[in-house]
Amino acid sequence: xxxxxxxxxxxxxxxxxxxxxxxxxxxxxxxxxxxxxxxxxxxxxxxxxxxxxxxxxxxxxxxxxxxxxxxxxxxxxxxxxxxxxxxxxxxxxxxxxxxxxxxxxxxxxxxxxxxxxxxxxxxxxxxxxxxxxxxxxxxxxxxxxxxxxxxxxxxxxxxxxxxxxxxxxxxxxxxxxxxxxxxxxxxxxxxxxxxxxxxxxxxxxxxxxxxxxxxxxxxxxxxxxxxxxxxxxxxxxxxxxxxxxxxxxxxxxxxxxxxxxxxxxxxxxxxxxxxxxxxxxxxxxxxxxxxxxxxxxxxxxxxxxxxxxxxxxxxxxxxxxxxxxxxxxxxxxxxxxxxxxxxxxxxxxxxxxxxxxxxxxxxxxxxxxxxxxxxxxxxxxxxxxxxxxxxxxxxxxxxxxxxxxxxxxxxxxxxxxxxxxxxxxxxxxxxxxxxxxxxxxxxxxxxxxxxxxxxxxxxxxxxxxxxxxxxxxxxxxxxxxxxxxxxxxxxxxxxxxxxxxxxxxxxxxxxxxxxxxxxxxxxxxxxxxxxxxxxxxxxxxxxxxxxxxxxxxxxxxxxxxxxxxxxxxxxxxxx
Amino acid sequence: xxxxxxxxxxxxxxxxxxxxxxxxxxxxxxxxxxxxxxxxxxxxxxxxxxxxxxxxxxxxxxxxxxxxxxxxxxxxxxxxxxxxxxxxxxxxxxxxxxxxxxxxxxxxxxxxxxxxxxxxxxxxxxxxxxxxxxxxxxxxxxxxxxxxxxxxxxxxxxxxxxx
Numbered sequence: 001x002x003x004x005x006x007x008x009x010x011x012x013x014x015x016x017x018x019x020x021x022x023x024x025x026x027x028x029x030x031x032x033x034x035x036x037x038x039x040x041x042x043x044x045x046x047x048x049x050x051x052x053x054x055x056x057x058x059x060x061x062x063x064x065x066x067x068x069x070x071x072x073x074x075x076x077x078x079x080x081x082x083x084x085x086x087x088x089x090x091x092x093x094x095x096x097x098x099x100x101x102x103x104x105x106x107x108x109x110x111x112x113x114x115x116x117x118x119x120x121x122x123x124x125x126x127x128x129x130x131x132x133x134x135x136x137x138x139x140x141x142x143x144x145x146x147x148x149x150x151x152x153x154x155x156x157x158x159x160x161x162x163x164x165x166x167x168x169x170x171x172x173x174x175x176x177x178x179x180x181x182x183x184x185x186x187x188x189x190x191x192x193x194x195x196x197x198x199x200x201x202x203x204x205x206x207x208x209x210x211x212x213x214x215x216x217x218x219x220x221x222x223x224x225x226x227x228x229x230x231x232x233x234x235x236x237x238x239x240x241x242x243x244x245x246x247x248x249x250x251x252x253x254x255x256x257x258x259x260x261x262x263x264x265x266x267x268x269x270x271x272x273x274x275x276x277x278x279x280x281x282x283x284x285x286x287x288x289x290x291x292x293x294x295x296x297x298x299x300x301x302x303x304x305x306x307x308x309x310x311x312x313x314x315x316x317x318x319x320x321x322x323x324x325x326x327x328x329x330x331x332x333x334x335x336x337x338x339x340x341x342x343x344x345x346x347x348x349x350x351x352x353x354x355x356x357x358x359x360x361x362x363x364x365x366x367x368x369x370x371x372x373x374x375x376x377x378x379x380x381x382x383x384x385x386x387x388x389x390x391x392x393x394x395x396x397x398x399x400x401x402x403x404x405x406x407x408x409x410x411x412x413x414x415x416x417x418x419x420x421x422x423x424x425x426x427x428x429x430x431x432x433x434x435x436x437x438x439x440x441x442x443x444x445x446x447x448x449x450x451x452x453x454x455x456x457x458x459x460x461x462x463x464x465x466x467x468x469x470x471x472x473x474x475x476x477x478x479x480x481x482x483x484x485x486x487x488x489x490x491x492x493x494x495x496x497x498x499x500x501x502x503x504x505x506x507x508x509x510x511x512x513x514x515x516x517x518x519x520x521x522x523x524x525x526x527x528x529x530x531x532x533x534x535x536x537x538x539x540x541x542x543x544x545x546x547x548x549x550x551x552x553x554x555x556x557x558x559x560x561x562x563x564x565x566x567x568x569x570x571x572x573x574x575x
Numbered sequence: 576x577x578x579x580x581x582x583x584x585x586x587x588x589x590x591x592x593x594x595x596x597x598x599x600x601x602x603x604x605x606x607x608x609x610x611x612x613x614x615x616x617x618x619x620x621x622x623x624x625x626x627x628x629x630x631x632x633x634x635x636x637x638x639x640x641x642x643x644x645x646x647x648x649x650x651x652x653x654x655x656x657x658x659x660x661x662x663x664x665x666x667x668x669x670x671x672x673x674x675x676x677x678x679x680x681x682x683x684x685x686x687x688x689x690x691x692x693x694x695x696x697x698x699x700x701x702x703x704x705x706x707x708x709x710x711x712x713x714x715x716x717x718x719x720x721x722x723x724x725x726x727x728x729x730x731x732x733x734x735x736x737x738x
Contacts, residue, residue, distance in 0.1 A: 037697035037712030069699030227655020227694040260594075265602050265639065267696060268708070301593050304602055306637025309693065323596020323623075325636040382698060384657040390699035422656055456698070458657050472659045476693055482636075 002285030005171055005292050008162055016163035020119070021081045025058045025103050028084075030074040030151060032065035032237045033230065033269055034391070038072035038089075046092035047075070050099040058103050064238020066151030068138055069391035071114055074151075077102050082124045086133055088114035138389045141408045143370060143378055146354035147394045150238035155273045158280035161241040167286055169357035170245050173252055174294040177360075182253040183209060186356065188364025190376035195221060195312075195349030196424065196453045196529070198375075198442040207336035208254040208346040216256040217340045219321070219347045220247050222263040222270065223305060223312035226425030227476065229456035231380045231392055232350035236263065236270040239354075240277035244300060246353035248287065249360060251298045254346055259300040262317055264307065274302045309480035313528045314347040316482065327484040328528035349454070351380050372398020375441040379452065385422075385459035388413040395440070402437045405459065416461040420544065424453025426473045426480075427533040429540030430466070449540045465562035466545040467552050471499040473537040481530060488531030491522040495538065503563045507553035512542065582607055583615045587622050597623045597633050601640060609645035646681045646688040648726050650674070651705045652719075655694035658702040662715070666702050667691070669716035673723040686727060 003011070019026050027047060031040045044062065051058055066074060071088030077098070078084045085108045087098060094112055102108045108127055115133030118126060126132075133139060144150075153160035161167070173182055187202035208216055220243065224232040235243055247259040261274050278300050281287045289297045303321045305311045311326035318340045320326040339345020355377060359367045368376045375397040381404065384390050388410030395404060405411065405418065412418050418433040429450040431438070438448055445452050460469060478492035495518055498511050519535030526532050542549060551557050576584065586607035587600045597619060604615045611634050620627045634640050652658075652667045670689055674682055679690045695703045700712025704719055706726050714722070 033695075033697040033710060034699050034712070037695075037700040037703055037710035039711075041709075069697075072700070224696075225694060227653075227659075228657045228698050230696050230698050233696050266708070299593075303592070303594055304599065306598060306602065307639040307693070308637055320598060321594065321596075323598040323600075323633065325633055384698035384701055385660050390701075392699070426656065458660065458698070460660050464660060469656065469660065472654070473656060476654075476656070479693065 002283070005167065005285075008159075008167075008284050012159040012162035015159045019059060019061075019160070020078060020121075023080065025080065026078040027058050027060045027103065028063045028076050028078070028151075028154075029060070030065055030072055031062040031269070032234055033267070034065055034069035034234075035072045035074065036269065038069075039092075040073040042092045043073045043075060043090050043095065046095035047099065050096045051103075054096070054100055054104060056099055056104045058099075061154040062156070063153060064150050064155050065234050065392060067142075067147065067392040067394070068114075068136070068389070070389050074114075076117075077108070078119070079106055079124075081122055083119050083122055083126060084117040085127055085130060086114045086116065087112050137410055138391060138393060138408050141395045141399060141403065142393055143396045144394050145358050145367075145370075145378055146235060146242060146351055146380060147238070147392070148358070149242060150235070153239065155238055155240050156276050158241055158277060158284065161239065165361070166241050166357075167245055169360035170248055170286065171292060173249050173360055174292045174296060179209060179253055179255060182249065182360070185360055185364040186253065189355075189359045189367035190364075190371075190374060191352065191355055191359065191367065192375070192442065193349055194351035194380070194455065196451065198452065201348065201352055204336075204346060204348070205250065205254050207334070208256065208344055211336060211344040213344050214257070215343045216254065217343055217345045218247055218250045218254060218256045218259040219314075219317065219340065219345060220259065220261045220350055220353055221312060221314070221317060221347055222261055222274075222350045223309075223317065224350075224454065225264065225307075225309035225312055225480070226454055226456055228384055228422065228458040229382050229425055229454040231382050231455050233263070233267055233270045234392055235350050235354050235380075236261070236274050240270075240274045241281070242354045242357060243274075243350055244277050244281055244287075246356035247300055248291070248298060249356050250346070250348065250353055252296050256346070257298065259298065260321060260340070261300065261302045262311075262321060263302065263304060264311075265304040266307075271302060271304065278302060308482065309476075310482040310528065310530050313530065316528065317347065318345065325482070327482045330527065351455070370396050372396075372439060372441050373443075375443070379440055380455050382456045383409045383459070384456070386412050386414075386416065386461040387459045397440050397442075399440055400437065401431075401440050401445075404440065404457070405436055409459070412459065412461045414461075416463065419460050419462045419464050420466065421450070422458040422460065422469070422473075423456065424451035425456055426476045427529060427536055428453045428456075429536045430469075430544060431540075432544035435544065449536075449543055451536075463560055463562075465558055465560040466541050466548045467499065467502055467558070468562050470537050470541045471496070471503050474499055474534075477530065477534050477537070481534075485526045485528075485531055487522045487525030488534060491518045491531065492534060494518050495535075499538075502549065502552050503558075505552055505556045505558065505563060509553065511553060512549065579608075579612060580614055580618070583612075583618050587619060597625065597630055598637075601630070601634055605640055610641045610643060612642070612644075643681075644685075646685045648686065648707055648729075649688045649690070649705075650723055650726065651690050651692040651695065653693075653695040653701070653703040653705075654691045655698060655701075657698040661701050663702045665716045666704060666714050666719045669720045670704070670723055673720040687723070
């Protein structure tokens with residue numbers, strides 16, 4: 001017998017009270033991919049061993065990513081009824097002191113503390129001598145919607161999500177809203193797809209909703225092979241239930257019978273956490289037959305693909321779920337007519353679906369009030385490269401990109417200057433340092449030749465050679481071309497060959513024109529964005545850094561000195 | 576049934592997710608064995624009611640599949656743009672040197688496989704490498720070489736990869 005949602009909510013509240021204001025302190029450790037790469041496992045082990053050897057009793061949770069990836073491993077301590085105090089770049093050797101002083105005696109280790117986060121429901125006085133983490137440059141600009149729980153809750157525990165308002169939106173939808181009203185709410189929000197194309201989500205949903213077929217699917221794309229983008233995996237790892245709730249509401253609004261979350265094999269953290277969320281939702285009657293006593297039945301499965309960047313393209317994704325080579329299909333027919341296993345299908349990105357619960361809870365108009373013009377809501381940006389503060393921020397659309405780079409991310413580290421931003425993944429483009437004074441808006445960015453894409457922003461400092469960077473991006477595109485359309489398959493190889501020649505300072509006068517002609521053919525003769533957009537890295541680099549290409553070709557000089565080696569390692573030209 | 580055939584059988588039949596396909600079966604075998612032997616191509620073809628040719632078409636498409644038994648350890652160096660910009664090539668050279676290799680591949684004693692990865696997903700910690708599927712970030716050429724040496728001191732068997 002599955003419990004009622006009211007019972008689940010009461011149990012969740014009881015457990016949350018125990019965690020935050022019970023007898024024992026609560027220690028949370030960031031263990032998303034960023035935390036893992038920074039050594040979070042060793043910190044968890046050090047915490048467990050310190051608690052045991054000192055005979056201290058505390059609750060320990062592995063949470064997701066707070067966004068401050070540069071400070072990982074990140075550990076925080078919440079004394080019962082108090083405020084969270086964070087320690088950044090934690091060295092396992094410092095853990096015994098944190099445990100004995102802070103966890104056991106209640107005295108934070110000020111010399112090691114990064115900052116505190118005040119808890120709304122706490123009457124305790126704020127910790128002295130420790131900065132307010134909400135005043136950290138990376139958090140000041142933020143408006144967290146999809147990331148509201150990331151880093152705060154244990155992603156493996158659905159009760160912690162429910163205790164923070166989770167599944168209220170689903171409850172509201174199933175008890176108060178018709179399918180049409182749900183669609184209308186999403187339409188009013190102005191939500192646009194966050195996978196790269198920025199297509200209006202409600203319009204996409206209405207294609208599927210209008211199809212009367214009995215069996216229909218909602219696919220959530222978490223393939224995310226773009227170097228520089230990790231926000232999809234991060235949401236799945238930090239707060240899988242936000243995504244799951246969005247997928248269920250999308251299924252209700254479109255009349256679908258099943259949902260899929262699609263992710264690359266090997267990303268164990270996101271896969272394990274996504275699967276746990278599905279399993280727990282099934283156990284609590286939030287998935288399955290007659291959800292929350294309504295007439296809506298729906299289930300979700302986490303499906304895996306092999307390594308393939310093109311598998312993130314919507315029709316190739318369906319091929320991969322069907323167990324075939326991830327190659328794009330011809331359109332028409334469009335997925336809303338003939339999709340996965342021949343059934344009508346809707347495909348959305350992780351971020352897009354993760355906004356849906358809050359849109360339903362707070363209303364479409366609320367969401368539409370955030371952002372700029374027709375770019376409503378927030379952007380979830382992955383900041384990497386040579387920035388001082390690398391990580392993930394959720395900021396309102398319409399703020400200035402230069403504020404993100406120079407304020408939130410603290411500018412370039414080691415006192416160097418910014419040379420360019422590479423945005424929107426390998427098929428995106430570059431923006432020169434003089435052009436970053438620009439609004440974060442889908443149209444404005446596109447007109448500047450740099451798309452928002454999936455939200456990855458990679459900053460390159462002055463020591464970067466643009467030709468070398470372009471070569472590396474095209475090497476990625478060449479490696480990942482699925483091979484179905486020959487203009488892409490051969491065009492990418494040919495582009496790479498020309499770029500390697502230029503990098504070896506052996507380019508010829510005709511090379512730039514040759515690349516443009518290859519690019520035109522790829523754009524005209526490819527089925528999917530991989531070939532159609534595959535020339536973007538070259539064209540945008542030429543747009544902002546033409547003289548640097550000329551220096552390589554005409555003067556046989558690499559201005560940054562990077563392209564001085566006679567030949568690149570053969571390992572770089574693969575396949 | 577040989578031991579190998581039994582393990583293939585159990586891996587393919589042990590899949591618990593509702594949607595079972597040629598690709599999911601191959602991933603299950605890869606998880607169990609760390610590679611796709613010829614016997615698995617045949618077994619998956621029979622299991623999926625398709626031809627060995629069709630199974631091979633899928634297996635040969637995805638570069639995560641290998642067709643020879645794996646080396647004891649696997650080191651991957653991320654070569655996404657974020658990592659490239661902050662020194663991935665130096666890390667890669669250092670890893671190759673520590674492994675005694677000239678390019679991606681297996682060491683002759685089958686103790687170590689070195690390969691590029693297009694993106695390991697922890698870009699904020701670039702440059703990133705992975706050691707038997709455990710990520711390590713903010714790597715330098717020196718720390719990369721040390722990591723490889725430490726890994727080679729461990730006796731281990733790289734069995735595929737449990738998802």
